Amino acid sequence: MDPIRRKLLKTGAGVAAMAAAAPQAFAQQSGQGGAARFYEKGPVRIRYEEAGSGFPLLLIAGGGLNSVMAGLPRSPFDPIAEFKGEYRCIYADLRNANPGQSSGPLEIDRPWDSYADDHLGLMDHLGIDKFMVLGFCIGGPFIWNLLKRAPNRVVAAVPAQPVGFRPEMPNVMYDASMTGWGPELTKRRPDITMEMVDKFLTRMYRTNADFVFTVTRDFVRNCQTPVLVLPDDVPAHSYAVAMECAMLAPKAEVSIFPWKEPKERIPLAVRQIRSFLRAHRPASA
Numbered sequence: 001m002d003p004i005r006r007k008l009l010k011t012g013a014g015v016a017a018m019a020a021a022a023p024q025a026f027a028q029q030s031g032q033g034g035a036a037r038f039y040e041k042g043p044v045r046i047r048y049e050e051a052g053s054g055f056p057l058l059l060i061a062g063g064g065l066n067s068v069m070a071g072l073p074r075s076p077f078d079p080i081a082e083f084k085g086e087y088r089c090i091y092a093d094l095r096n097a098n099p100g101q102s103s104g105p106l107e108i109d110r111p112w113d114s115y116a117d118d119h120l121g122l123m124d125h126l127g128i129d130k131f132m133v134l135g136f137c138i139g140g141p142f143i144w145n146l147l148k149r150a151p152n153r154v155v156a157a158v159p160a161q162p163v164g165f166r167p168e169m170p171n172v173m174y175d176a177s178m179t180g181w182g183p184e185l186t187k188r189r190p191d192i193t194m195e196m197v198d199k200f201l202t203r204m205y206r207t208n209a210d211f212v213f214t215v216t217r218d219f220v221r222n223c224q225t226p227v228l229v230l231p232d233d234v235p236a237h238s239y240a241v242a243m244e245c246a247m248l249a250p251k252a253e254v255s256i257f258p259w260k261e262p263k264e265r266i267p268l269a270v271r272q273i274r275s276f277l278r279a280h281r282p283a284s285a
Contacts, residue, residue, distance in 0.1 A: 035049075036048070036049050036101070037049070038101075039092075039121065039122050039125040039126075041121050041125075043104055043105055044095065044102075044103070044104035044105070044117075044118060044121070045102060045103050045104065046092050046093070046095065046102045046104075046118050046121075046122055047069075047092060047093045047100060047101040047102050048069070048090065048091065048092035048093075048122055049069055049090075049091060049092075050088060050089065050090050050091075050126075051080050051084040051089045052080075052083065052084030052085060052086070052087055052088055052089050053087075053088050054086050054087040054088050055087055055088065055131070055132065055281050055282065056087070056088045056090060056123070056126075056128045056130075056131035056132070057083055057087035057088065057089050057090070057131065057132050057133070057134060057277070058090050058091070058119065058123070058131055058132070058133040058134070058135075059072055059079050059080065059083075059089055059090065059091040059133075059134055059135070060091070060119075060133065060134070060135030060136065060138070060139035060142055060143070061075065061091065061094075061135075061136060061137075061139070062075060062136035062137030062138060062139065062161070063097070063137065063138070064137065064138050064173070064176060064177060064180070064181065064236075065094065065096070065097060065138070065177050065181045066094070066097045066098050066099055066100075066180065066181055067093075067094040067097055067100075067137070067138055067139075068093045068094065068097050068099045068100035069091040069092055069093055069100075070099070070100075071099075072091060075136050075160075076136075076160070076161070076259075076260045076266055076269075077266050077267075077269070077270050079134055082270055082273075082274070083134075083274075083277075086274075086278075087132075087277070090122070090123075090126065090128075090131075092118070092119075092122060094115065094118075094138075095114065095115060095118050096185055096189075097181075098181060098184040098185060098188065102118075103189075104118070106192050106196055106197070106200050107200075108196060108199045108200045108203060109203065110203075111200050111201075111203050111204040112141065112142075112145050112204060112213065112214050113145070113149070115142060115145075116142070116145045116146055116149050119142065119146060120146070120149065120150055120153075123153070129153060130152075130153050130154075130155050130282065131153065131154065131155070132154065132155055132156045132157065132158075132277055132280070132281070133146060133154055133156075133157050133158070134157075134158040134160065134273070134277075135157075135158070135159055135160065135162075136160045136161055137160075137161055137162070137163055137236070137237065138163050139159060139160070139162070140159040140160075140161075140162020140163050140164065140212060140242075141162070141163055141212050141213045141214045142214070143157045143158075143159045143162075143227075144159075144212050144214045144215045144219075144220070144245075145214035145215065147215070147223055147225050147227075148214065148215050148219060151223075151224070151225060154225055155225070155226075155280055155281075155282060156225065156226045156227070156228075156276065156277060156280035156281075157225060157226070157227050157228075158227070158228045158229075158230065158273055158276065158277070159227065159228075159229055159230070159242070159245070160230040160232075161230060161231070161232030161234075161237045161260075162212070162229070162230075162231075162232070162237060162241070162242055162245075163212070163213070163236055163237060163238075164211065164212055164213075164237065164238030164240070164241025164242060165209050165210050165211055165212070165213060165238065165241060166235065166238050166240075166241075169235055170206075170209060171205075171206070172235045172236055173204075173205045173213075173236060174201050174202070174204075174205040174206055176236065177197075177201050177204075177205070178197065178198070178201060181197075182194055182197035182198075182201070185197065211241060211244075212241060212245065217244070217248060220245055220248045220249050221248045221249070221250070222250075223249050223250070223251075224250065224251060225249075225251065226251045226252075226253075226276070226279075226280045227245070227246075227249050227251065227252045227253070228252070228253045228254070228255070228272070228273060228276040229242050229243075229245055229246040229252060229253070229254045229255070230242075230254075230255040230259055230269060230273075231243055231246075231254065231255070231257050231259075232260070233257075233258075239257070242254075253272075253276060255269050255272055256268065256269070
């Protein structure tokens with residue numbers, strides 16, 4: 001590892017900020033697994049990796065729409081290192097994330113579902129029916145959409161520091177993506193304009209914006225999938241929404257809070273995740 005990258009890692013800077021500052025560093029770094037591979041379906045090309053063996057566990061990095069698998073080791077804890085000894089960990093660069101190598105159309109009329117298509121399509125490509133999922137940040141809305149789209153396939157889910165709508169800051173996600181994702185994307189992709197980005201993000205974050213963006217409270221209230229919520233409380237990660245999910249979902253559990261600070265609490269949260277996943281892993285796995 002070169003000295004510049006080592007210095008970047010030691011700063012502990014957020015995934016989105018680092019992606020904006022050093023996209024090539026992200027693009028070149030793998031996610032701790034084997035050699036990267038690609039899943040292709042029509043115009044969509046998704047770069048992914050795997051590590052470990054056992055029951056499948058889909059991992060989703062934070063970083064908003066710049067979510068890439070290289071961001072996973074810089075999460076509050078490294079889920080690949082923690083769980084590859086017990087699970088078949090699968091992770092990918094998000095479609096059109098600037099630091100990554102996944103690409104596809106900007107589906108303006110169905111932004112959230114286009115990402116769900118990629119996650120489920122990757123599982124299909126790997127011949128995986130049932131799986132568990134652990135996602136940070138933007139992974140929260142992605143997880144709830146997966147539970148809506150594939151309730152019989154996701155056997156347990158862990159949204160960590162999940163994104164949620166804040167009525168007092170209604171444009172926080174839209175604004176962050178318009179400045180930290182859209183401009184760089186249009187530079188790389190001449191087929192995509194900022195007008196298209198605006199429409200995409202408006203549909204994603206401002207049209208019927210509420211709660212977790214992807215599902216309703218009634219859905220969560222009736223969701224029978226076991227869920228372990230690890231709340232956070234920063235502008236993009238609404239503590240109130242995370243706790244409401246934990247209260248509404250009939251098979252939900254919640255971690256201690258705060259669980260990231262002091263740092264000594266993080267291993268406790270990881271132990272809870274490990275116990276939760278083991279408790280809900282199919283007996284035949």
